[in-house]
Amino acid sequence: MGKLIRWIGRTMSPKSNRCSEEDHCLELARIMLDDESTPENDAYVLKHIDGCYRCFDNFNVEQAIREAVKHTGTNVEIPTEVVEEIREKINVD
Amino acid sequence: MKDEESIIPDKEKTLVFEQEFMPHLDALYNFAYKLTFNEDDAKDLLQDTSLKAYRFINSFEKGTNAKAWLFRILKNSFINDYRKKSKAPSMVDYQDVESYYNSDKGDSSREITIDLRAETVRDKLGDEITIALNSLDVDFRTVIILCDLEGFKYDEMAKILDIPIGTVRSRLHRARNMLKEKLAVYAAQMGYK
Numbered sequence: 001m002g003k004l005i006r007w008i009g010r011t012m013s014p015k016s017n018r019c020s021e022e023d024h025c026l027e028l029a030r031i032m033l034d035d036e037s038t039p040e041n042d043a044y045v046l047k048h049i050d051g052c053y054r055c056f057d058n059f060n061v062e063q064a065i066r067e068a069v070k071h072t073g074t075n076v077e078i079p080t081e082v083v084e085e086i087r088e089k090i091n092v093d
Numbered sequence: 094m095k096d097e098e099s100i101i102p103d104k105e106k107t108l109v110f111e112q113e114f115m116p117h118l119d120a121l122y123n124f125a126y127k128l129t130f131n132e133d134d135a136k137d138l139l140q141d142t143s144l145k146a147y148r149f150i151n152s153f154e155k156g157t158n159a160k161a162w163l164f165r166i167l168k169n170s171f172i173n174d175y176r177k178k179s180k181a182p183s184m185v186d187y188q189d190v191e192s193y194y195n196s197d198k199g200d201s202s203r204e205i206t207i208d209l210r211a212e213t214v215r216d217k218l219g220d221e222i223t224i225a226l227n228s229l230d231v232d233f234r235t236v237i238i239l240c241d242l243e244g245f246k247y248d249e250m251a252k253i254l255d256i257p258i259g260t261v262r263s264r265l266h267r268a269r270n271m272l273k274e275k276l277a278v279y280a281a282q283m284g285y286k
């Protein structure tokens with residue numbers, strides 16, 4: 001987690017060199033990571049990050065945040081009595 | 094004379110409920126909990142959703158996406174019932190937030206109002222990502238939960254949230270920016286910049 005936080009701090013720092021296509025690339029990269037992209041968009045993102053370290057960094061941070069978010073999915077256990085109450089109410093209805 | 098709805102035998106309705114809906118109760122309860130941050134409210138929301146789903150079971154087409162259908166009912170119940178009744182302070186209307194951020198006034202460094210109840214689950218849920226995610230306004234939090242935690246596609250999210258796909262995409266993009274900004278603030282506090 002510390003590594004990710006350091007990484008985010010670096011990519012979000014105003015001191016870092018920004019890329020003129022950064023916002024566009026990031027938007028398309030997110031769509032790509034959501035598996036909702038088109039082959040054309042994918043090709044643009046992959047080609048761009050191949051030559052732009054800033055966007056390459058952004059892409060990897062996006063991936064890392066998603067992974068971290070997935071791991072926050074601490075499941076709250078559903079109380080068994082709630083399930084039973086629902087079954088009971090449905091059978092009564 | 095019985096209406097068309099009641100022609101479907103209760104036994105069959107119960108069977109459909111058991112087979113199609115019960116497997117998603119756990120995910121529904123977790124979604125409810127992540128919206129309300131409160132076990133009792135999550136329980137009420139789940140029960141309400143389950144009963145509505147049972148009542149309207151005739152409009153559910155067997156074999157279609159039951160999870161998305163149930164999530165839509167739960168989200169609507171949350172908006173229509175729970176959220177209106179909620180006495181929680183600082184609830185932000187999404188349209189206001191969206192208008193604000195779409196306007197020139199939208200400043201990325203501005204802290205949006207935080208649902209204070211998020212603080213109550215901090216200890217329970219743990220790390221910085223969770224804290225940052227839970228501090229997002231519920232509409233932004235919801236799209237990230239639906240996409241990253243529940244794995245819904247954009248078109249499914251559009252149906253669940255009753256908004257166009259384009260809005261799903263832009264809301265998600267904005268939510269991700271907010272999440273990242275919150276983490277960047279944390280990184281700066283930790284001296285990483």
